[in-house]
Amino acid sequence: KNQVEQSPQSLIILEGKNCTLQCNYTVSPFSNLRWYKQDTGRGPVSLTIMTFSENTKSNGRYTATLDADTKQSSLHITASQLSDSASYICVVIGQAGTALIFGKGTTLSVSS
Amino acid sequence: NAGVTQTPKFRVLKTGQSMTLLCAQDMNHEYMYWYRQDPGMGLRLIHYSVGEGTTAKGEVPDGYNVSRLKKQNFLLGLESAAPSQTSVYFCASSYSGQGWDTQYFGPGTRLTVL
Numbered sequence: 001k002n003q004v005e006q007s008p009q010s011l012i013i014l015e016g017k018n019c020t021l022q023c024n025y026t027v028s029p030f031s032n033l034r035w036y037k038q039d040t041g042r043g044p045v046s047l048t049i050m051t052f053s054e055n056t057k058s059n060g061r062y063t064a065t066l067d068a069d070t071k072q073s074s075l076h077i078t079a080s081q082l083s084d085s086a087s088y089i090c091v092v093i094g095q096a097g098t099a100l101i102f103g104k105g106t107t108l109s110v111s112s
Numbered sequence: 113n114a115g116v117t118q119t120p121k122f123r124v125l126k127t128g129q130s131m132t133l134l135c136a137q138d139m140n141h142e143y144m145y146w147y148r149q150d151p152g153m154g155l156r157l158i159h160y161s162v163g164e165g166t167t168a169k170g171e172v173p174d175g176y177n178v179s180r181l182k183k184q185n186f187l188l189g190l191e192s193a194a195p196s197q198t199s200v201y202f203c204a205s206s207y208s209g210q211g212w213d214t215q216y217f218g219p220g221t222r223l224t225v226l
Contacts, residue, residue: 004154032212043116043202043217044155051212089154093211100211102154 002027004092004103012109017080021106023073023090032093035064035075038105039086047075047088080110114138116218118203124224125193133188133221135203143206144186145170145215146178148199155202161186162209193225 004025013019023033032051036044048057048064050073056065061078077084090103119134135144146158157170161180175197177189186205190197200222204215 041220043204043219045217046214049212049214100157100215102156104152104154 002092002094002099002101004090004101006088006090006103006106008106009104010107010109012111013080015080015082015110015112019077019080019108021075021077021088021090021108023075023092023103025071025073025090025092025101025103027071027092027094027099027101029095030068030071030092031095033064033066033073034091034093035062035073036089036091037086038089044089077108080108082110082112084108085110116203116205116216118201118218118221120221121219122222124226125190126226127194129193130189130191131193131223132190133201133203133223135186135188135205135218136184137186137203137205137216138184139205139207139216140183141205141207141216142183143209143213144180145204145206146176146186146188147202147204148172149202149220150199158188158201193223195225197223198225199223 007022034049035047038044050066052068063076066073087105089105092101116137145160147155159178164183167178203218206213206215
C-alpha cells in the first residue's frame with residue numbers, strides 16, 4: 001500500500017534554532033516529492049518539489065533532501081523564525097503523474 | 113489576482129441538511145480539486161475536474177456531488193449532511209493534471225455537521 005509517514009508528529013523549538021522534519025514513503029513507482037507549508041487556518045503552499053533524480057533543493061531557509069534509494073526525504077529549516085510555525089506536509093507523486101499521496105504533516109511551533 | 117477563493121469560510125449544518133461549497137479560481141487553470149482534511153489524517157481527494165463540464169471521483173467521493181459548469185468555478189455539494197462530513201474542505205487548482213504541477217489551494221471551509 002502506498003503510504004507517506006512523517007515524523008515527528010509535532011515539534012517545539014526556540015526561535016533561531018534549526019530543525020529537521022522527516023518523510024518516509026513506500027510509494028512505488030515514484031516520480032516527485034513536494035513539501036507544503038500550511039499556516040493555521042490557511043491552505044497549503046508549496047515550498048519545494050524534487051524529482052527522483054534530485055538530492056537537494058533549497059528555498060531560502062528551507063532545504064529539502066531526497067534519498068530515492070531509501071525512500072526518505074527531509075526538510076531542514078535554518079535559523080527558525082516565529083513565522084515558521086505551521087504544519088509541514090510531505091506529498092509523494094506516483095510515476096503515473098497524477099496520484100498524490102499526502103502525509104499527515106508535522107506541526108512545528110517556534111517560540112521566542 | 114485573488115488565486116483560489118472559497119465560499120463560505122465557516123458553516124454549521126444539522127444532519128440531513130444540504131449545502132453547496134463554492135470554489136473560484138482566476139488563474140485560468142484547467143484542473144480543479146476538492147479535498148477534505150481531518151485531524152490526524154492527510155488531505156484526501158474527494159472529486160476533481162479536468163476541465164469545464166467534466167468531473168471525476170477521487171479517493172472519498174461518497175456523500176458528495178460536484179459540478180464544473182464554468183472553467184473558473186468548481187462546486188461541491190452535500191445533499192444530506194452527516195456528522196462524518198464534519199471537516200475542513202480545501203479547493204485547489206492546477207494548470208495541468210501532472211503530479212509535478214503545483215496545486216494552488218484556497219483558504220478552506222470549516223464545516224460542522226451536528
